[in-house]
Amino acid sequence: MVQSMLIQGVSGDPTVYLNGEFGPLSQAKISVLDRGFIFGDGIYDVVPVYNRKPFRMEQHLDRLDRSLAKIQIRQPKTREQWRALILELISRSPETHSMVYLHLTRGVAKRDHAYPKPEVAPTVFAMVAPMTPPGAAAREQGLRAISIADERWLHCDIKSISLLGNVLAKQAAVDAGVDEVVQFRDGHLTEGASCNIWVVKNGKLLAPPKNNLVLEGIRYGLLDELTKEAGIPFELRPVTQDEVKDADELMMSSATREVLPIVELDGKPVGTGKPGDLYRRLRSAYDARIAAL
Numbered sequence: 001m002v003q004s005m006l007i008q009g010v011s012g013d014p015t016v017y018l019n020g021e022f023g024p025l026s027q028a029k030i031s032v033l034d035r036g037f038i039f040g041d042g043i044y045d046v047v048p049v050y051n052r053k054p055f056r057m058e059q060h061l062d063r064l065d066r067s068l069a070k071i072q073i074r075q076p077k078t079r080e081q082w083r084a085l086i087l088e089l090i091s092r093s094p095e096t097h098s099m100v101y102l103h104l105t106r107g108v109a110k111r112d113h114a115y116p117k118p119e120v121a122p123t124v125f126a127m128v129a130p131m132t133p134p135g136a137a138a139r140e141q142g143l144r145a146i147s148i149a150d151e152r153w154l155h156c157d158i159k160s161i162s163l164l165g166n167v168l169a170k171q172a173a174v175d176a177g178v179d180e181v182v183q184f185r186d187g188h189l190t191e192g193a194s195c196n197i198w199v200v201k202n203g204k205l206l207a208p209p210k211n212n213l214v215l216e217g218i219r220y221g222l223l224d225e226l227t228k229e230a231g232i233p234f235e236l237r238p239v240t241q242d243e244v245k246d247a248d249e250l251m252m253s254s255a256t257r258e259v260l261p262i263v264e265l266d267g268k269p270v271g272t273g274k275p276g277d278l279y280r281r282l283r284s285a286y287d288a289r290i291a292a293l
Contacts, residue, residue, distance in 0.1 A: 015092045016127040017085060022092070025127065034123055036105030039113070040162030042123070043067040047100040048131060048255045052090055053293045054100065057083065059218045060255075064102065067159045072115065073106050076122045085126060093128040099256055102126050103161065131256050139283065142263030142275050143179035143252065147241070148172050150183035150190045150213075157212045169193035180252055182244060182265060189239040190214055192252050197262075198223070200249035200271075200278045204233040219253035226285040232278060249276035259286050 013024040035041035045067070047060045054060075061082050068075055077085070086100050103125040109116035152165030170193040173181045182197055183190045189208050191197055196217040199206040205227055210216045227234040244250065248271045250262035259282055261275035 014128060015089070016125065017089060018125050019121075019123060022088075028125070030123060030125075031108045033111065034105055034108050035116075036103070036123060036161055038111055040160065040164075041071070042103065042105030042161045043071065043073070043159050044101065044103045044161050045159055046255045047086060047102070049090055049095075049098045049100060049128075050133075050290050050293055051096060052098075054086055054090070055290065055293065056218050056222065057086060059221055063159060063216070063218065064104075068104065070155070070158050071106075071160075073104060073122055074119070076104070076124055089126055089128045095128060095130050097131050097133060098128050099131040100126060100128055105161070134257055134260055138179075138257075138260050140275065142261040144264040145180040145182050145192070145250070145252075145262050145266075146173065146176050146178050147244075147266050148181045148183055150185040152183075155212055156190070156215050157210070159215060166193050178264075180262065182250070182262070184241045184244075185213060187241050189241065189244050192254075195252040195254040195257065196220065197244075198251040198253065198259075199239055199244055199247045200251070200276060201243065201247055203278065204235060205278065205282075206235050206237065206239050206243070208239055209236045217253060218255060219259065222286070222289070223253065223259070223282065226282055226289075230281055230285060232281065247271065249279055251279055251282070259283060 013026045015022050016025045016028050018028045045060050045064045047057050048055045061079060065075060089100055105123040106115065107120035107122050109120050148169060169181050169183060173179060173193060180192045180195065182192060189197060190213050196207065196219060208214050210220065224234060245265065250265060250270045251259055252262055253259040261279045263270050263273050263275065
């Protein structure tokens, strides 16, 4: 599985970490009986890095802890060990802007759906890949999206490596020739293919509540902070599909795409069809946080 995880844009043979050892990506190997390979039994996280400094690393490690606990994989490292590993990988990488990819599975065991007894050692893999921050076109012209039904499972709050539902959602966007999807379950907004979706109406920022139907992106906490600093009303609550269609602005956020405006949904303009004032205020505040690193 590790060799198949060549993240697009990785060139050469970068140094990766696998089960306590650093080595070239081309030499990283795991057993075909790893439960991540067999069952997708594991979790992952991605820490963005700007100017060789991790951005909101502690919040990403908090989410790592939560996801491991929810699927009962024991935490294999202390917080200080995770920090040291992330910083070591950054130091070994030539990239100025990058992302540190963390991937843990339940480990290697005979093929049986139940958790292994006795417990086996988790597989721990980490690597650095280049990250290109969103360019001027995406920031200033915005993205296009389509609406689709959210057909994923009911534990979307776990950052699981089982991402087939997300793959199908992203492919729906590709097939439609747009940048993103906006998913709905039972008439209410959930999220994008691999991002959170934000709705602006009458000067207020709205987002779905943090529950099992949505992966709590690290930008949930960040945008909460930024709206408070800017005096922008912010509310987490169920958001209907009609509210999304009637939004003054739509935005998406993720670790690698930061925060970007969605200016078209299902072939129709969102608001004025251009990035809105609230997006620009949050974009400016987001950029200031990055610059403060």
